[in-house]
Amino acid sequence: MVIETQTLILGAGLTGLTVAAGLNRLGEAPVVLDKSRGLGGRLATRRVGEWRFDHGAQYLRPRGPQLAALLDALKVSSAVTDWAAVDDGAPAYVGLPGMSGLVKPLAEGVDVRKGVRISSARREQERWHLYDADGGLVAKSRVLISTIPAPQAAQVLAGHPLSDRIASVVMDPCWTLMAAFDERPDLPDISRAPDTVLPWIARDGSKPGRGTETWVAQASAEWTRDAIDLSRQDAAQALLAVMRDRAGGALPNVLHADAHRWLYSQAPKPLGQPCLVDRDAGLVVAGDWCLGARAEHAVLSGDAALAVLQDFAVAEAAAR
Ligand SMILES: Cc1cc2nc3c(=O)[nH]c(=O)nc-3n(C[C@H](O)[C@H](O)[C@H](O)COP(=O)(O)OP(=O)(O)OC[C@H]3O[C@@H](n4cnc5c(N)ncnc54)[C@H](O)[C@@H]3O)c2cc1C
Known part of the structure; x- marks a missing residue:
């Protein structure tokens, strides 16, 4: 109808x-x-069995009053909370039980x-x-x-x-890796490395209420453009290899690995x-x-x- x-x-x-x-x-x-x-x-x-991965926006940070007011209202509804791992000065907020x-x-x-x-x-x-x-x-x-x-x-x-x-x-494209491990990789909760293949690697499981070794890593727009036609599994394996290098050459056992391709992630201009x-x-x-x-x-x-x-x-x- x-x-x-x-x-x-x-x-x-x-x-x-x-x-x-x-x-x-x-x-x-x-x-x-x-x-x-x-x-x-x-x-x-993305929910996969017991795991949750925030594979789009990682956290929200208000610079002005409108988002601040919205976040205050959402806190009352228990839909947002602080993510303490982002410890660069200002509070960072994430959705509950996941970003969505x-x-x-x-x-x-x-x-x-x-x-x-x-x-x-x-x-x-x-x-x-x-x-x-x-x-x-x-x-x-x-x-x-x-x-x-x-x-x-x-x-x-x-x-x-x-x-x-x-x-x-x-709008730039962005391949995003979602991986779960049986133990913690040798990486901090958040690694920022601008101008590399993976400018963002985060322990998604460090967000409140998660408590699992779930990790999200986002590829640069340049790498994503070159890899735009990869299958999800091939992109996940390629990004896991980059993450392994960043973790000193070794990762714990991989329990789950998948990738999501955002064709339109963010507008640089x-x-x-x-x-x-x-x-x-x-x-x-x-x-x-x-x-x-x-x-x-x-x-x-x-x-x-x-x-x-x-x-x-x-x-x-x-x-x-
Ligand atoms: C990988 C990634 C990381 C990010 N990191 C951050 C971050 O850390 N902090 C931050 O503040 N922001 C971040 N962002 C940006 C943030 O996610 C966006 O600014 C915000 O979510 C945009 O909201 P929107 O409603 O404008 O668009 P969208 O969220 O894209 O909503 C548009 C909706 O339209 C629907 N749609 C599209 N086409 C059609 C169609 N033809 N018919 C019907 N429905 C359609 C889609 O399904 C979607 O639900 C990130 C984004 C990505 C992708």
């Missing part, structure tokens, strides 16, 4: 759910569509439809029409808020006058404005990539989109 609603949000990551939670507070009832089976987008947690848990309170009471992948969105007869890969009509709405990564948004909105600007934002707006068409395009490469930028972009939507509502009421 085709979904018909006033306001559709594409993407149930931190940007989309920031907008959705805000609209819900204002008494709107947006519908959120996401291709994944879970919530959170790049605030991601951080967005759950934002999604409370929101109509999220999971497993819905949109291939194109077109404005026809004063409504947004969203289609799947087979050209089937999935949803119709008056207002559309896209919060998906820039390259995906450019594809979905191909033909719209904003699509060239959206397509100008490049963001758009430079909080969101893009086509007021006449009822379109707002938002996402972390508008302002930066961190989760905080998702919140800032989501808040900016929300302010624009409130303007839409005021203008519409005045026109009636």
Whole structure:
């Protein structure tokens, strides 16, 4: 059945759910569509048996008041906690029981439809029409808020006058290793090594409530580009070999090793404005990539989109 609603949000990551939670507070009832089976987008947690791996964002650190306020609220819901291993001065926060848990309170009471992948969105007869890969009509709405990564948004909105600007934002790929060992490797909880194959190696199991030797390591964009066509298993083995070198040439027994390929992980050169707006068409395009490469930028972009939507509502009421 085709979904018909006033306001559709594409993407149930931190940007989309920031907008959705805000609209819900204002008494709107947006519908959120996401291709994944879970919530959170790049605030991601992979569960494998007893193990959990945060294979996307590693931790959140507020630089400004908006993310700080959100984290304070999420602490009350027991959805975030401090990760003491990041001991470089300022507190670092992680989701509970994994990073994806951080967005759950934002999604409370929101109509999220999971497993819905949109291939194109077109404005026809004063409504947004969203289609799947087979050209089937999935949803119709008056207002559309896209919060998906820039390259995906450019594809979905191909033909719209904003699509060239959206397509100008490049997002780096990132192979991420997820490994579990029977003992602790000879590495600190966190190793940062910029300009190497693995700029980030972390003992994910040192996050509160984990207590296992689970490790996450993220490859550089350069290495990932060269290795983009590897299978998951080959990427995992290649990154384990790099991790072994970093651990002095030996690792404990590997109980599990897999890799996840983020085609669009972070935008090194963001758009430079909080969101893009086509007021006449009822379109707002938002996402972390508008302002930066961190989760905080998702919140800032989501808040900016929300302010624009409130303007839409005021203008519409005045026109009636
Ligand atoms: C490897 C990695 C490490 C990172 N490390 C950190 C870190 O340590 N600290 C930090 O602050 N940030 C980090 N980030 C960035 C952080 O994860 C993002 O800034 C933030 O999660 C972006 O949220 P978003 O809602 O804008 O986008 P997303 O989280 O990408 O949400 C977009 C959603 O849209 C959905 N979607 C996409 N296309 C479609 C479609 N066609 N149809 C339907 N649904 C679709 C996706 O499934 C996804 O759920 C990292 C990211 C990665 C990948």
